[in-house]
Amino acid sequence: MLGKLTLEAIPLHQPIPLIAGAVVAAVVLGVVAWIVLAGHLPYLWREWITSVDHKRVGVMYCLLALVMLIRGFSDAILMRSQHVFAYKAAGYLPPEHYDQIFSAHGVIMIFFGAMPFMIGLMNFAVPLQLGVRDVAFPTLNSVSFWLTASGALLVNASLIVGEFARTGWWPAPPLSEITYSPGVGVDYYLWAIQISGVGTLMTGINFVTTILKMRAPGMSYLRMPMFCWTALAASLLIVAAFPILTATLAMLSLDRYLGFHFFTDSHGGNSMMFMNLFWAWGHPEVYILALPAYGVFSEVISTFSGKPLFAYRSMVLATMSICLLSFTVWLHHFFTMGPGGDVNGVFAITSMIIAVPTGVKIFDWLFTMYGGRVRLTSAMLWSLGFMVTFVIGGATGVLLAIPPADFVLHNSMFLVAHFHNVMVSAVLFAAFAGYTYWFPKAFGFRLDEGWGKAAFWFGITGFVIVFGAFYWLGLLGMTRRMQHYDVADWRPWILVSAFGVVVMVAGVACTLIQLVVSIRRREELRDVTGDPWDGRSLEWATASPPPVFNFAALPEVHGEEAYWAIKSRAREQLRLREEPDYAPIEMPLNSATGFICAFFATLIGFAMIWYIWWLAAAGLVGAFLTFVVFAWRDKVEYEIPASEVARINRANRATRLEALQGVGQRRAA
Amino acid sequence: MQHRSGHTLLLLAAALPLLAGCQQHNILDAKGPVGAAEANILVIATIIMLAIIVPTMIATVAFALWYREANPKALYRPDWAFSGRIELVVWSVPFLTIAFLGGIAWIGAHRLDPATPLVSEKPPIQVQVVSLDWKWLFLYPDQGVASVNELVVPAATPVTFKLTSSSVWNSFFVPKLGSMIYTMRGMVTTLNLMADQEGELYGLSTHFSGDGFADMHFPVRAVSDADFAAWVNGAKGSGAALDRAAYADLAKQGVVDAPRSFGSVEPGLFDGIVAQTVPPGPGPAAGGVENVRPKGGS
Numbered sequence: 001m002l003g004k005l006t007l008e009a010i011p012l013h014q015p016i017p018l019i020a021g022a023v024v025a026a027v028v029l030g031v032v033a034w035i036v037l038a039g040h041l042p043y044l045w046r047e048w049i050t051s052v053d054h055k056r057v058g059v060m061y062c063l064l065a066l067v068m069l070i071r072g073f074s075d076a077i078l079m080r081s082q083h084v085f086a087y088k089a090a091g092y093l094p095p096e097h098y099d100q101i102f103s104a105h106g107v108i109m110i111f112f113g114a115m116p117f118m119i120g121l122m123n124f125a126v127p128l129q130l131g132v133r134d135v136a137f138p139t140l141n142s143v144s145f146w147l148t149a150s151g152a153l154l155v156n157a158s159l160i161v162g163e164f165a166r167t168g169w170w171p172a173p174p175l176s177e178i179t180y181s182p183g184v185g186v187d188y189y190l191w192a193i194q195i196s197g198v199g200t201l202m203t204g205i206n207f208v209t210t211i212l213k214m215r216a217p218g219m220s221y222l223r224m225p226m227f228c229w230t231a232l233a234a235s236l237l238i239v240a241a242f243p244i245l246t247a248t249l250a251m252l253s254l255d256r257y258l259g260f261h262f263f264t265d266s267h268g269g270n271s272m273m274f275m276n277l278f279w280a281w282g283h284p285e286v287y288i289l290a291l292p293a294y295g296v297f298s299e300v301i302s303t304f305s306g307k308p309l310f311a312y313r314s315m316v317l318a319t320m321s322i323c324l325l326s327f328t329v330w331l332h333h334f335f336t337m338g339p340g341g342d343v344n345g346v347f348a349i350t351s352m353i354i355a356v357p358t359g360v361k362i363f364d365w366l367f368t369m370y371g372g373r374v375r376l377t378s379a380m381l382w383s384l385g386f387m388v389t390f391v392i393g394g395a396t397g398v399l400l401a402i403p404p405a406d407f408v409l410h411n412s413m414f415l416v417a418h419f420h421n422v423m424v425s426a427v428l429f430a431a432f433a434g435y436t437y438w439f440p441k442a443f444g445f446r447l448d449e450g451w452g453k454a455a456f457w458f459g460i461t462g463f464v465i466v467f468g469a470f471y472w473l474g475l476l477g478m479t480r481r482m483q484h485y486d487v488a489d490w491r492p493w494i495l496v497s498a499f500g501v502v503v504m505v506a507g508v509a510c511t512l513i514q515l516v517v518s519i520r521r522r523e524e525l526r527d528v529t530g531d532p533w534d535g536r537s538l539e540w541a542t543a544s545p546p547p548v549f550n551f552a553a554l555p556e557v558h559g560e561e562a563y564w565a566i567k568s569r570a571r572e573q574l575r576l577r578e579e580p581d582y583a584p585i586e587m588p589l590n591s592a593t594g595f596i597c598a599f600f601a602t603l604i605g606f607a608m609i610w611y612i613w614w615l616a617a618a619g620l621v622g623a624f625l626t627f628v629v630f631a632w633r634d635k636v637e638y639e640i641p642a643s644e645v646a647r648i649n650r651a652n653r654a655t656r657l658e659a660l661q662g663v664g665q666r667r668a669a
Numbered sequence: 670m671q672h673r674s675g676h677t678l679l680l681l682a683a684a685l686p687l688l689a690g691c692q693q694h695n696i697l698d699a700k701g702p703v704g705a706a707e708a709n710i711l712v713i714a715t716i717i718m719l720a721i722i723v724p725t726m727i728a729t730v731a732f733a734l735w736y737r738e739a740n741p742k743a744l745y746r747p748d749w750a751f752s753g754r755i756e757l758v759v760w761s762v763p764f765l766t767i768a769f770l771g772g773i774a775w776i777g778a779h780r781l782d783p784a785t786p787l788v789s790e791k792p793p794i795q796v797q798v799v800s801l802d803w804k805w806l807f808l809y810p811d812q813g814v815a816s817v818n819e820l821v822v823p824a825a826t827p828v829t830f831k832l833t834s835s836s837v838w839n840s841f842f843v844p845k846l847g848s849m850i851y852t853m854r855g856m857v858t859t860l861n862l863m864a865d866q867e868g869e870l871y872g873l874s875t876h877f878s879g880d881g882f883a884d885m886h887f888p889v890r891a892v893s894d895a896d897f898a899a900w901v902n903g904a905k906g907s908g909a910a911l912d913r914a915a916y917a918d919l920a921k922q923g924v925v926d927a928p929r930s931f932g933s934v935e936p937g938l939f940d941g942i943v944a945q946t947v948p949p950g951p952g953p954a955a956g957g958v959e960n961v962r963p964k965g966g967s
Binding site for chain 1: 693694695696697704706707708710711714715718719721722725726728729730732733736737738743744745746747748749750751752755756758759760762763764766767770771773774775777778779780781782783784785836837838840842844845847848849850851853854855856858859860871873874875876877878879880881882883945949951952953954
């Protein structure tokens with residue numbers, strides 16, 4: 001009846017996962033109970049869970065990402081503290097547990113921390129920057145989000161029911177085959193990634209369509225804000241790369257469930273083919289994360305320098321070059337498998353070439369500041385921190401692309417330091433920069449700057465200490481994923497990195513305090529005009545938070561930096577642009593399709609992991625019925641009357657006019 | 670200004686090997702020609718890149734501070750957003766750097782390819798390496814002996830390794846000697862290394878292979894020719910034979926406490942492991958896949 005699932009799946013004899021699982025479960029249940037008892041459920045259901053508004057979906061993506069970043073970070077704390085105790089000793093985490101932790105850390109940080117954060121920012125900002133009312137397929141967007149949440153739920157369920165993969169974040173066969181990993185861990189990995197991967201693919205399709213087909217009148221490609229370009233590049237990469245991952249993991253699933261031999265190294269199977277296919281997705285994936293991050297920095301640096309982005313067209317060219325080149329480098333992941341000088345040489349050079357457009361971007365950001373009027377806000381600090389530290393990650397990346405250097409550094413702590421160096425300083429710093437930058441747009445008040453700056457300084461200091469120590473450990477020949485070690489030379493640097501984690505904890509604490517403090521002080525931090533940073537792109541042309549329809553009338557775009565042009569004219573003439581002719585606006589209706597689909601997807605995943613075939617079939621039928629019901633709907637949109645549109649827009653115009661008059665008075669004085 | 674930054678770089682270049690010297694495990698202080706050449710490339714490439722990234726880092730901080738809002742002396746040029754000359758430099762600097770480093774990479778990838786034999790007056794020693802769950806087996810086909818978790822090689826003699834795996838992937842690495850290489854079931858990789866002088870080094874697996882992975886390290890003893898011959902004779906005298914049954918026992922999952930040696934090796938064992946006519950490591954369930962994959966619920 002329940003397949004492999006028995007009471008033994010719950011780790012009653014292992015105190016650490018049991019306590020961790022119990023704490024997580026208690027927190028989740030507590031939050032749910034509070035929501036229900038305080039009567040917030042109808043509000044949450046109506047305004048958030050069933051919302052198809054891209055802004056709401058974006059906020060939910062970012063919230064999921066923040067929670068998962070904390071989960072992934074607690075895994076990091078466990079690993080670092082294990083290493084403090086595991087010198088010539090077993091430490092407190094046995095290998096079968098430690099191996100799950102580093103696997104979960106990687107999976108959660110990449111798939112459920114970094115990706116949802118970048119996709120969340122894309123969801124929130126891209127339609128606003130394009131001057132449109134929503135993404136191309138709003139309900140599909142909600143389905144994408146909930147499928148991602150479903151994957152995250154499965155990964156976290158493995159904490160309490162069964163185990164997670166013990167193979168690392170990419171489950172390399174033959175270790176991940178049923179012979180060497182008979183438990184449910186790899187199956188949790190496979191189904192969590194497959195389900196969230198479908199969501200990601202649909203996001204990619206949605207954003208390619210939105211950016212190609214739905215821009216405000218006059219917004220030609222070369223007038224789009226940089227963030228939209230990077231979102232387009234990342235979405236194209238998702239569409240091209242994610243099917244490779246889905247197919248590869250499907251083949252591994254066939255090996256595990258039905259005794260196929262794609263990657264078994266016997267009966268004609270070849271494990272290296274998995275490596276090829278996985279990294280054919282895996283390396284573009286790096287840029288799926290990094291490109292939107294570059295977009296965020298472009299927006300932030302330009303805004304807070306009070307200047308247009310330097311060499312905009314050059315930046316577009318660099319972005320699209322990276323998009324293409326990212327598919328040509330994957331083989332550098334197996335320089336050390338002995339492919340020979342020619343193959344290694346070619347892929348060394350293709351890997352290095354990517355550093356050219358990336359270097360161009362760094363220099364163009366530098367010259368964006370040149371001649372600017374730089375405001376050192378916390379969003380700008382994250383961007384500066386990125387520029388200073390990212391070049392080190394880029395340089396060590398080029399170093400690792402040189403085969404003879406990789407021969408001694410592959411899989412070492414140096415490599416670990418390198419990819420954390422690029423991922424943390426690009427993606428995570430961009431996440432915080434974007435979070436601080438767009439927070440007032442989303443909620444109508446700014447985040448507290450003092451706590452934000454404290455979070456930055458603790459964060460970057462801890463990061464430099466941890467990964468500086470890792471670089472050195474790599475040069476001392478230390479490899480990754482060791483549960484214990486007995487080399488005395490490594491010991492001091494491991495203690496240094498543990499100290500760095502403590503500093504990072506302070507940074508995380510500041511981020512959380514910042515949120516609480518900002519909510520409490522929201523009246524002081526209120527953004528009344530909708531343009532708190534003196535912004536340059538169209539999201540700042542509407543109120544904060546924007547009305548559900550974003551713009552009362554779609555803005556007319558006449559050049560790059562659409563909103564800057566509108567604002568400059570208003571400042572010259574000391575009056576707002578003409579009031580539009582208000583017309584009723586059609587907006588898509590809320591839909592529970594996403595939530596219900598994800599519910600059934602979770603059932604399918606869980607049932608397949610535990611071999612409960614009837615439940616998997618039931619989930620499949622349920623998901624299909626949900627789709628049929630959605631396809632059969634009669635009413636797809638509702639109308640917001642022109643009077644309501646006028647009322648909302650006039651309120652925002654009034655505050656903007658007041659601000660404009662302030663400018664006029666200052667000028668007169 | 671230019672002059673001084675040049676000095677700093679030279680100092681840094683001097684400091685790197687210095688720092689390396691005082692660390693027993695540092696790969697920059699290599700004990701063999703392969704590792705030394707690789708460390709050399711590593712240091713040169715690092716210095717070339719530092720010459721670009723250090724000024725970039727300084728410029729980032731300097732621009733941000735000089736053009737800060739509160740500095741009235743900084744000239745604000747709100748519309749300055751393009752310069753063809755700067756763009757030319759901005760594209761050329763990374764391009765030329767990469768062209769140069771790409772040359773180093775191309776030449777290095779060929780010259781230091783692990784399969785390329787080392788130049789030496791002495792003929793190379795042959796060692797066959799098998800990674801097992803979770804220990805290393807070293808076969809000496811010419812000497813007819815074998816060892817587990819201890820690699821003994823004559824110093825100043827090239828060693829040609831042929832490597833494979835009995836079960837999952839591992840990667841064979843002696844940091845002080847240079848190049849690592851993967852071991853994969855059903856496949857053979859080739860690696861050439863040499864230890865310059867006598868001494869005890871540290872070897873390990875660098876590709877995660879399961880619960881016992883952290884214990885997959887081994888001492889590497891580079892000894893004199895006489896000591897090597899003595900070690901071979903000692904192993905031969907120890908009497909234990911490595912036949913298929915003994916190998917099957919070794920292939921079971923587990924960690925060995927102390928190095929072991931075998932006085933004789935069944936002919937064709939290594940080829941049988943590669944061809945998988947010798948059964949692969951059984952993994953956690955000795956009973957095979959059928960016992961592992963349970964039947965589903967109704």
